[in-house]
Amino acid sequence: MARLTPVHFFSHGSTMMLGEESSSADYWRQCGDEALARGIKGVVIMGAHWDCHGDQIQVSTNPKPNKSPVAYVHPSKYVSYSLNPDLPTAQRCIELLARENFRVTPNPTIDWIHDVYLILIRMFPAACPPTTIISLNARYDPHYHLKVGATLRPLRRENYLLIGTGGAVHNLYRNRWAPMLRFRDNFAMEKAPEPWALEFRQSVEDVLLRTEGPWLRRAMTRLMKHPQYRGAHATDDHFMAAMFVAGAAGDWEDEGKERMLGAETWELTNMCNSQFTVGVDGVV
Template sequence: MTLTPVHFFSHGSTMMLGEESESADYWKACGDAALANNIKGVIMMGAHWDSVGEDNIEVAMNPSPGKSPVAYVHPSKYVDYKLEADLPTGERVVGLLNGAGFKARANPTFEWIHDTYLILIRMFPGKCPPTTIISMNARFDPHLHMRVGSAVRSLREEGYLIIGTGGAVHNLYRNRWGPMLKYRDNFAQETPPEGWALEFRQSVEDCFANNRGPALRRAITRLMKHPQFRDAHATDDHFMAACFVAGVAGGWEDEREESGRLGAETWELTNMCNSQFTIGSWGNGVQIRAIRA
């Protein structure tokens, strides 16, 4: 049985929605491949929505979700893009999560945030596919979020594309904001990234590239004990999507799948590393590649 690939995308700053980059090209290539393979829908966990309470998880069930506005991006880039909430799949996801022991519930008023719709616009500029968004839990327990991914893993067998969107290296306190604030240049690299950012970025790639199945789950969740984790992530929220992805793609059956690979990477604000990873393939031996014009 062919399983859909799984993506861990680093969405970066809001300007990644408005500016061209290799990451944006890769997101589009992944979206084109998904449409060519007739996905049923998209299931996502982002980095900006969490539910308070032990084992509490929410699923976005607003039939007409709005969009939280984003800074440093012209409204024409996103205001007219119609979001498509997948309510039937949302109900199934609530059931799967409750069956796995979580306290899951629908949220009928949630408005989508740039961490998810930024990716959707870049992947599917023509039309938003039916999409289900799953919240984090505010305890930011890596093993809990891995289990959330494991609970919905079976949907890969039905043709759903599952995405975690967070950050490989995402510490807003250690970014250099001057060029972005003064000149709207988020890609300016006046100096190289600092050593802690390079070290943790490499460790993330090593974990995705060198581990499959349950070993991937152990490797990714263990990264929160990495000596440079707190330098790379001042808060835990942007790493939970990686733990979610490890759960989705870390079953025993996944030992037969292709290891994760780095599809693209974009550095922003000196120390923010936006790495884009894909685990598995569409089963036709064709690698997803972003080709710049």
């Protein structure tokens, strides 16, 4: 049987992660190089900045999307990067989701947002691979987003790379913005991260590295009941990508697969950008 591709949960952090070098950027590039060596057919990605109201979910089918502009990053870092929407795979994803009774529709007008193209530029700087973007649902039901990942999981066997891009600890209200606003220094650490951020960050690592198979799915949803969850995530949008990943890499077949914390970058004192890879099936 064909080997399963790995699944990545990437914390994309602030927009400055596109312009500044970091260990996370190095790891994203490493994962991109490995994906190209594997000969992936394309990328299927769920971000944190596009969601749909009611009970619907959407798949991007814009044949010529623009990029939403980003703050604190020089346009030369992203404006000339050519996007590569994968319309046939988008239709395939719509069919798979509809088969599982999701209220799914195409969106032919959505532009790509930095949480998606930041990761693609860092992973694949030479050229964007064929890419399909899946929206969130604005009810932020963890089980709903687990099921989205589980529904699209078979694409891993067809050599598609599944990515969730959100945040391990991502509460913009509790970050320390002054060094970035005054000096454009997003990595300044005038003091250590606060205990609530450290505690939740450790819990995310424990779940992703110490549980597997269906237990991963259960443990990931329980994190939203963690005493420090609301401190670490003032809103739920950046944690739904983790649910998507758990659904995509939380089958019985995923037991025994390698998983790793590939890199970690703290920004704005209290934002933890952890980069996880799970479900690694053999070597390239």
